[in-house]
Amino acid sequence: MAYLLVIDDDEDFGGAVASLLESQGHEVAVELDDAKAMDRLQQRRPDAIVLDVMFPENPIGGFELARKIRRSFQNLPILMLTAVNQQFPLGFSNKDIDPTWLPVTEFLEKPVDFGLLVERVNRLLQAGANENDD
């Protein structure tokens, strides 16, 4: 069992993701405010993060938060889950992951297939566990 933190401003969506991951036996917390996310992380380090990009106060809050998290938690797996590609024609995908400007581990587009989401979270947790072993 792992402890996962879902950071998404949509309570319903975050709740659904939490239910999904809980059904897989994980402990899940949901944080709706990107500004409070770092405090939450400092209080208890999760095994992986599911992070949204667009927040009401800051449309690129997820990108900024990912960089902040990476500075404090170098090996923490981050799964970025977003509909930003629908809003802006930017075509973000895994190929855009970059240690400096988009330091996430995986990138998935909303609406997301839950089977795929479970698979990616498990992969992330496995990779995180292997890194800790090393």
Added chain:
Amino acid sequence: MEADTASHEPATAIFLLRPDDDDPRPRPAAEIDDAWADRQLLDQNAAWFCRLRWLVAGLLSAAGIAGLLPDGFERIGLRLTPAWPLSIAAVLVLLNGAYALLSRRLPVRPLLWVQILVDLVVLTVVIHFLGSTTTYAPFMYLFHIILACIFFTRRESAAVTVAAAMFYLGCLLAEFAGMVAPTTVLAAPVPALVGEISGGIRMLNVASVFAIWAVIWYLASRLAGELRQRERQLALANQRLKASSDERARHMLQTTHQLKAPFAAIHAHTQLLSGGYCGPLSEQAQGVVAKITARCGMLSQQIQEMLQLANLRSESQSNPPAVEIDLDAVVRTAAARIEPAAAQRGIQIETQVEAVRITAAEDHVRMLVDNLLSNAVNYSDDGGAVAIACRRLSDQAACLEVRDHGIGIPADKLPHIFDDYFRTAEAARHNKASTGLGLAIVRHVARAVGITVRVESAPGQGTCFTLTIPRVCIGAARSPRREGVA
């Protein structure tokens, strides 16, 4: 755009969508005023004056050369010495050369005024030689008056008319005062007759000429003014339509974005139910959830297409960066993406690709290929086949071809298939889930990327989209990194 229908069997129709088919964007309303309209007219027609001058120089040269021939004009009662027409033609040639040089350094309007005034002087000299009172030559000033009415404001055209009258009057006074000897091209008997005309009659003739010019100026300037007014009204109406269309696009983008978040939550919850993450469901409940999931899939597709289209139309969003992409890889990925949905209906996707690298916005090309391919699958019959191919045409162009053997498109509907929400009756019957936005997206991307789309279709036999893609696509500046976003 153009469409033509072949007369032979089968009834295959062809439609060509060029990247520059859309209307050019109109000027902002604030800039559409009299001065703007006049500037537009001047800019577009400044070359006219020079062309006319070449024509006049040619005519004068021809007249001068004819004058060199013995008895060239005598037979028709004219006496023309070659010196003055050839001299004036030479002057016009020199002037045209000078104007061509000056046009690169001076603004259009002052240069045009210089041209008009100099032309009036030259014309006055021509009229003097032709016969200022003995021929109808003074009516040649009307060319200048009418052109001024077309190209200038009413006040300015009136100034040209007055200037023409002053030059003509100056010519008459100079001749009357004996400063220059009156001349004419008419043969001998007529000057004898002219000599009998009294001073009063001459003045009356001159006054009549001026009166005719004034009437013609009034009519021409009024008509030209009304036409210009119409043009301005049309430009404003066009601008309002454009603003309304932009507003609609913004509204669509906003509304669709607002739909997106609740939809993502609904979609997520249906997956929780259908995936059994909330415990087992009865068979009936599973059926209900399956229907909700299917509708969610359609809604997801619609939201995605509406957002893509709104993004493409939104002027506030810059084009995505152009990068080097392998068209064949984009085609393979798109084919793999649609393959499961096609397989459910027994449709085979045949991919024939050649390695082609183009420079374009990747998202644009992906949208284009995805939409054409899903369009082909959507309108194929179950158990059919869809072929997609890409190849190099030359160093400058690549070709993408998407062919289906489905319902086809009637010839009269072909020019409309790229319109928003357009679907033929047959298409609506065949695929109820389609939004009718896929080909509108294709049109916008084709315009942005500079692609020509050729559509060949026959009802009941299928449709073939052939795209000619410039290998270095237009519409987006090269940028390897999305610095502006992060």
